[in-house]
Amino acid sequence: VKTTVSVIKADVGSYPGHSRTHPKLLEVAARMLKEAEGSTIIDSYVTHCGDDLELIMTHTKGEDNEEIHELAWNVFLECAKIAKEMKLYGAGQDLLADAFSGNVKGMGPGVAEMEFEERGSDPLLVFMADKTEPGAWNYFLYKIFADPFSTSGLVIDPSMHQGFTFEVHDVMEKRRIRFNTPEESYSLLAYIGAPSRYVIKYVWKKDGTIAASTSTQRLNMMAGRYVGKDDPVMVIRAQSGLPSVGEVIDPFRTPILVAGWMRGSHHGPFMPVGVCDANCTQFDGPPRVVCLGFQVSNGKLIGPADMFDDPAFNRVRDRCCELSDVLRAHGPFEPHRLSLEEMEYTTLPGVEKQFKDRWEDLPE
Ligand code: 13P
Ligand code: 13P
Ligand code: MG
Ligand code: MG
Ligand code: MG
Ligand code: MG
Structure with a gap:
């Protein structure tokens, strides 16, 4: 029987402002999942990243299972109710929110799932992010599964030498495509280098073994409007023909820039x-x-180990603070502020609307 890992997350309210999930919500979510262990799910772990409540669940029901998704939804509803009572900020925010919170993105829960036959030993890494979008994983997934200067196993491990298959979703056109690496690496990069639109959804070994799965909830369409950036999650399996745990986390020592904040x-x-x-x-x-x-x-789920709670990652954190200084100095200027195309999904159009009648045509 196969095991399924489902990571489902939502921002259902936080304190103060958008900074962190309240411990009461973590407690209630953990208890509700614990009660479902032995019936709906096998095991669970609840945590947070910033203001996003993260439900990590294992079961045998496969991806997109209604019971599992309903369980997660009920946990979010219950937590949103408590968040409302405490008047937490953005209570119910990602549940097709009634409290508008500064941007219209991220209005539904995010989901990353994978089903697999357990190997003799199955290391699993769950990544959870706040204040960015699903395309943020693209750079890291490429480094982990396709860059031989990052993952030495691609070169020296005969069981990884043949490379990987990437599934990319176009979140604007709602279509998907697969690329094989190393032979199509440049073609893959042509797309995933634009992470606001092209998002890696899955990575497999060429024999079909699932290696990585991400949330791509940026494609949520609501009321005919594009709304769905969401603070993303990602699940990666490691070792034995897949990149080692260390190869999976090493790329995060490079402080890249992502959209969100x-x-x-x-x-x-x-x-x-x-x-x-x-x-x-x-x-x-x-x-x-x-x-x-x-x-x-x-x-x-044997664990967890908190992988980035580690002095080996101190220097990237310092470098992030230096980059933050450089970017913050730009104030409201690009490239700190997103491009105008991206700003269409924020509150900026509301400002532009106020001036639409004051613009005059220039003389020919
Ligand atoms: P979240 O998507 O994490 O709620 O962030 C919203 C925001 O506006 C932060 O400034
Ligand atoms: P150990 O000898 O510590 O088990 O390390 C094996 C290994 O391959 C590390 O990447
Ligand atoms: Mg929030
Ligand atoms: Mg447990
Ligand atoms: Mg968030
Ligand atoms: Mg969000």
Whole structure:
């Protein structure tokens, strides 16, 4: 029987502002999932990254299972109810919100799932981010599964030497395409280098073994309007023909810039942190990522290990702070502020509307 890992997340309210999930919500979510263990699910772990409540669940029901998704939804509804009572900020925010919170992105829960036959030993890494979008994983997934200067196993491990297959989603046109690496690496990069539109959804070994799965909820369409950026999650299996745990997390030592941060409208450095530091503070950020490591054993989650709670990641955090200084100095200017195309999905059009009648045509 196969094991399924489902990571489902939503921002259902936070304090203060958009900085962190309240411990009461974590407690209630953990209890509700614990009660479902043995019936709907096998095992669970609840955590947060910034203001996003993260439900990690294992079961045998496969991807997109109604019971699992309903369980997650009910947890979010219950937590949103408590958040409303406490008047937490953006209570119910990602549940097709009634409280508008500065941008119209991210209005539904995010989901990353994978089903697999457990190997003799199955290391699993769950990545959870706040204040960015699903395309933020593109750079790292390429480094992990296709860059031989990052993952030495691509070169020296005969069981990885043949490369990987990537599935890319176009979140504007709602279509998908697969690329094989190393032979089509340049073609893959042509698309995933534009992470606001092209998002890696899955990575497999060429024999079909699932290696990585991400949330791509940026494609949510609501009321005919584009709304769906969401602080993303990602699940990666490691070792034995897949990149090692160390090869999976090493790329996060490079401080790349991602879209999100304040009001979902700015580029900022992506900072790997331990869960103890997974609170978005400075300018509502900077964008953060946590990684919990587990061993999966007959559906049980052995762990977690807090992978970025580690002095080996101190220097990238310092470099993120330096980049933050450089970007923040731009104030409301690009490229700190997102491009106009991206700003269409923020609150800026509301400002432009106020001036639409004051513009005059220039004489010929
Ligand atoms: P150990 O000898 O510590 O088990 O390390 C094996 C390895 O391959 C590390 O990447
Ligand atoms: P979240 O998507 O994390 O709620 O962020 C919203 C925001 O506007 C932060 O400034
Ligand atoms: Mg929020
Ligand atoms: Mg448990
Ligand atoms: Mg968030
Ligand atoms: Mg969000």
